[in-house]
Amino acid sequence: MTVQENTTLKAAYADKVAADLAENTAEQDRIRAEIETLQAQLTTLETDHTLLESVSAALGDTTGAVPPPRRAAKKIAAVAKKAAAKKTAEAVAPKKAGAKKEAAKKTTTVATKKTAATTDKAKAANTGADKGLALTELIHAHLSNQSEPVTAREIAKALADANPGRNVNDNLVRTTTERLVARSRADRIKQGSTVYYTAKADAAPAASEPAEKVTAAAS
Numbered sequence: 326m327t328v329q330e331n332t333t334l335k336a337a338y339a340d341k342v343a344a345d346l347a348e349n350t351a352e353q354d355r356i357r358a359e360i361e362t363l364q365a366q367l368t369t370l371e372t373d374h375t376l377l378e379s380v381s382a383a384l385g386d387t388t389g390a391v392p393p394p395r396r397a398a399k400k401i402a403a404v405a406k407k408a409a410a411k412k413t414a415e416a417v418a419p420k421k422a423g424a425k426k427e428a429a430k431k432t433t434t435v436a437t438k439k440t441a442a443t444t445d446k447a448k449a450a451n452t453g454a455d456k457g458l459a460l461t462e463l464i465h466a467h468l469s470n471q472s473e474p475v476t477a478r479e480i481a482k483a484l485a486d487a488n489p490g491r492n493v494n495d496n497l498v499r500t501t502t503e504r505l506v507a508r509s510r511a512d513r514i515k516q517g518s519t520v521y522y523t524a525k526a527d528a529a530p531a532a533s534e535p536a537e538k539v540t541a542a543a544s
Contacts, residue, residue, distance in 0.1 A: 334431060341424040349413065356409035363405060460501050463488070465510055465524055468502075474514050474521030477502055 458466075463484055468475070475483075477499035485493045502522050505511035514521040 334428065337431070338424065338428065341427070345424070352413050356413070360405055360409070460484075460493075460497070461505060464498065464502055465505055468505075468511055468522060468524035471523070474523045476519060476521055480522070 464480055467480055467483055478495050480502065481493055481495045481498040484498065485491070502511060503513070505524075506513045506522070510525055512523045512525060514523065
């Protein structure tokens with residue numbers, strides 16, 4: 326990861342955390358307001374309860390006495406606080422998970438782009454490399470289709486025309502054709518200073534011919 330990408334990722338994290346903090350604070354304020362409202366309602370109920378007890382005592386009715394509400398009030402406050410904390414945690418958790426997921430997605434995207442760039446470079450480096458059949462097989466097939474002997478230059482021209490973009494030149498073709506002669510898959514005929522080649526009619530190609538990787542300057 327480059328310095329620029331690292332800086333961008335940190336900035337994204339910082340913005341997300343700041344937004345989560347702001348929302349968390351707002352949620353706390355809302356819950357505090359609810360607690361204050363409930364507390365006010367509870368105070369009113371406690372006042373009414375005291376008044377009703379006084380009225381009940383004045384009437385001499387002790388059969389329906391109600392236990393003091395203090396303990397119940399504390400329990401209600403504790404439950405409200407616990408519920409508020411749970412709600413806040415539930416609200417924050419998905420946002421944190423979303424931030425992590427988004428960061429992981431960005432990291433994956435950066436890695437994918439780097440991989441694609443590396444692949445493109447590899448493809449560019451291989452442009453012009455030998456493709457398809459080995460050069461020996463191409464030469465032997467060409468010779469087999471000829472009705473008369475041909476020179477290395479003629480073979481090279483024919484293969485270059487049939488395989489544009491492939492590394493084919495006179496010296497490379499001459500060297501490869503001589504290999505066919507050495508393997509008894511072709512005959513070499515010399516007339517004066519000119520050398521001609523023909524394929525042997527009964528020659529069988531090898532089971533697996535490696536691709537030719539010889540590079541030579543054009544003659």
